[in-house]
Amino acid sequence: MQRTVIFDLDGTLVDSRPDIHAALNRLMAARHLAPFTLEEVTRFIGDGVPVLLQRAFAARGLPADPTALPAFLADYEANAAVHTRLFEGMEAVLDGLAAEGWAMAVCTNKPEKAARLLLAALGLEGRFAALGGGDSFPVRKPDPAHVLATLKAAGGAPEMAVMVGDHHNDIAAGRAAGLPAVYCGWGYGLPEMADGAPVAATPGALPALLRQALAA
Ligand SMILES: O=C(O)COP(=O)(O)O
Numbered sequence: 001m002q003r004t005v006i007f008d009l010d011g012t013l014v015d016s017r018p019d020i021h022a023a024l025n026r027l028m029a030a031r032h033l034a035p036f037t038l039e040e041v042t043r044f045i046g047d048g049v050p051v052l053l054q055r056a057f058a059a060r061g062l063p064a065d066p067t068a069l070p071a072f073l074a075d076y077e078a079n080a081a082v083h084t085r086l087f088e089g090m091e092a093v094l095d096g097l098a099a100e101g102w103a104m105a106v107c108t109n110k111p112e113k114a115a116r117l118l119l120a121a122l123g124l125e126g127r128f129a130a131l132g133g134g135d136s137f138p139v140r141k142p143d144p145a146h147v148l149a150t151l152k153a154a155g156g157a158p159e160m161a162v163m164v165g166d167h168h169n170d171i172a173a174g175r176a177a178g179l180p181a182v183y184c185g186w187g188y189g190l191p192e193m194a195d196g197a198p199v200a201a202t203p204g205a206l207p208a209l210l211r212q213a214l215a216a
């Protein structure tokens with residue numbers, strides 16, 4: 001039966017922080033608000049763009065601004081791949097998994113349009129059987145239905161699939177969907193977010209952990 005790996009996007013496959021950081025600071029500048037450091041923005045990532053913006057405005061003592069989401073997305077969609085690249089070593093990992101016959105999908109809280117544009121700009125969209133974005137379904141991670149709907153779209157089955165991510169949302173959603181989860185130590189999460197899941201320190205460590213996860 002087909003083995004499927006479901007990857008989170010931001011902080012797992014790609015280092016997207018620089019472009020998220022830049023787009024957020026352009027939004028802040030346009031509103032005469034102080035910019036954020038890269039480290040601050042890293043802590044805002046993981047629950048989708050509406051929550052990222054909520055956290056940014058809250059950090060400036062302001063309520064959520066409904067005009068911020070379309071403004072941010074228009075800018076980010078046009079500039080999502082200026083600095084964003086696959087993490088070092090990830091391309092070889094994707095090649096190796098494809099050669100081993102794994103199907104691959106992306107389950108991200110990033111809005112679907114931005115995620116598709118980013119994958120296309122990096123020449124990656126053909127590698128993935130499905131993409132579930134943060135607004136593709138009525139729910140998003142940590143809700144397991146986001147993982148299951150993405151897996152279904154990829155033609156996979158929970159007994160033969162593994163979830164890979166850098167945030168507790170990924171681990172929680174994967175587990176609640178009945179999938180083993182592997183945590184990415186190179187991403188944007190804090191170490192405790194692994195929550196007992198096996199930790200891949202580098203992309204190169206992933207293939208063996210994926211095989212083990214299905215064997216267990
Ligand atoms: O958009 C976010 O906040 C996080 O996206 P991710 O689910 O790909 O990490």
Ligand SMILES: [Mg+2]
Binds near residue numbers: 046165187
């Ligand atoms: Mg992530």
